[in-house]
Amino acid sequence: MTHLLRRTVLVGLAGALLLALGLTVLERPAKAAAPYTAYLMAHFTGESANGEQIYFATSTDGLHWTDLNSSLPVLTSSIGELGVRDPAIVRAPSGDRFYLIATDLRIAAGKGWDVAQHDGSTSLVVWESPDLVTWSAPRLVNVAGTIPDAGCAWAPEAIYDPASGDYVVYWATISPRNGVDKARIYYSRTRDFRTFTAAQLYIDRPGTQGIIDTQILEIPGSVGGYRYIRASGDGQITIEGSNQILTGWTRLGDISHLGYTGAQVEGPILHQYNGRDEWGLWVDQYAAGRGYLPLTTTNLAAPSGYRVRAASEYALGAGRKRHGSIIGITQAQLTALQAKWGGPASAGTRRLQSVNFPDRYLRHSNFDVRIDPNVSPLADSQWRIVPGLADPAGVSLESSNFPGWYLRHYDYDFVLAKYDGTATFRGDATFRRVAGLADSSAASFQSYNFPDRYIRHSNYLLRLDPISTATGRADATFRITS
Incomplete structure (x- = not known):
């Protein structure tokens, strides 16, 4: 009988004896758990x-x-x-x-x-x-x-x-x-x-x-x-x-x-x-x-x-x-x-840059939404692009510095609004991301509940409009940047 085999048999016999005497066989202590942080x-x-x-x-x-x-x-x-x-x-x-x-x-x-x-x-x-x-x-x-x-x-x-x-x-x-x-x-x-x-x-x-x-x-x-x-x-x-x-x-x-x-x-x-x-x-x-x-x-x-x-x-x-x-x-x-x-709202944030006014970015200001240059604070122009509230195949735009607040259209105007759990809100805050209407390498955002309309800027303010002209297509096209 080899040394290893003899040791295995002896350990087994010792364990059996302890169990027969009603004692507990002690297991090797488990690896220490990671601390809660x-x-x-x-x-x-x-x-x-x-x-x-x-x-x-x-x-x-x-x-x-x-x-x-x-x-x-x-x-x-x-x-x-x-x-x-x-x-x-x-x-x-x-x-x-x-x-x-x-x-x-x-x-x-x-x-x-x-x-x-x-x-x-x-x-x-x-x-x-x-x-x-x-x-x-x-x-x-x-x-x-x-x-x-x-x-x-x-x-x-x-x-x-x-x-x-x-x-x-x-x-x-x-x-x-x-x-x-x-x-x-x-x-x-x-x-x-x-x-x-x-x-x-x-x-x-x-x-x-x-x-x-x-x-x-x-x-x-x-x-x-x-x-x-x-x-x-x-x-x-x-x-x-x-x-x-x-x-x-x-x-x-x-x-x-x-x-x-x-x-x-x-x-x-x-x-x-x-x-x-x-x-x-x-x-x-x-x-x-x-x-x-x-x-x-x-x-x-x-x-x-x-x-x-x-x-x-x-x-x-x-x-x-x-x-x-x-x-x-x-x-x-x-x-x-x-x-x-998803972690903190700052993780994975993006900015939406206007194609025809490349010094301007989509931002919220006093809960209105527009495109501006030199945005301060920068977080006002940072968004999390998340699965659509009404349809996960679409997208919703959540504010970086106001987590739980989303870009939403209301009477074809846009506001930053806190999610209220309603189906109407989910529809108004959900968009289909498509190839840019003016530049296919960029992106445009088609309304979920008004599919003939797109997000566009007009006089620097954001609107939800039908698009039929070259100006409209440019106004409705954005580059997604970090």
Whole structure:
């Protein structure tokens, strides 16, 4: 028997002996994971035509955010109610699998809030991904179907439970119980986000007080004396601590001393800032329609120390950000996300140079659009040429320095306007790029919804006109430069 063979046999026998004695065979430690250096936020934007879908934004400091995919959805639901809200991204403990769960709801369809609460979907929508870039098709899981007279399943979240080796998935359901019809938090367990245990009651506030959303964050090192911190929308934004996921919760306070209660804010996000003992609590200012507001602290267990960040200290990007979630990501993951859906608006920008006035470039000025020489600031004349909002075979022109704002015609005039999610906007902001009408080596832009008209300048102002003359063809021709 060779030395190598004898060593292999001995190792195998030793492992078998350890297993027989009920001991664990220790594996070689895995290669250290790359540190988190950036952040990913998943969110929805509101009740517009496309607002109730999944949007992504990234950040390198956790306070200043850049929309991906030109402020358009990255995932859309084709099942259930054809809309999703309140997305939560869940990372598997192995780090090689992600789940995205969301409320199956589309208020924009016109069903109304009362129907949505009391006769809505009892399912969640689930996607999964190995890398945050490639996502499965969405699927429905009916988590609340066994709850008597359940009216909905809203604001799902999930946390891995190392004690049981599975995930605790929790959400809000409105249903009658003990003579009181209100929102309560229920939970179920799953290992694969396909098969779930029967729903069980998790959080029930006293009396008629409902609880519409909650999020739990595990605290490394139990900073503040608790392994888990929970933030809940229950009339306040209540902060609680526990050393177990399902039991032992202690009320620590709320954020009413900062001027915010459940009447103003909802959808709390808890997350840790990368590489330091600092945490964020983001709250959705739904009552004012302003989207998220960040609070920060070095001790989540002490709400009196939370600080509201000033408006000058953070930026949310172009799209409004509502009830979602934030996770830390690696530099490689940030690079992959930006490669898939576009990075900062300054990346890949182009200028459109007039063919017959080559010292002039297409630019916006006070949200009007024209051609000018010596453009200052230069970013006013820089555009991202992105897939058409109405037809990906076409193009749309997104402002470099106003991400989420697009070149759009209105009564055949042109303006720079913020994308509002409507079909009319998408049509007005979409063009077919064709060979230049005056120079085939350049480009002209044919209107998507008025195909007999083209973008052209007239007296240096941009218009959408039919083109029938040599002057018109020259006015409608542009060189795309860097």
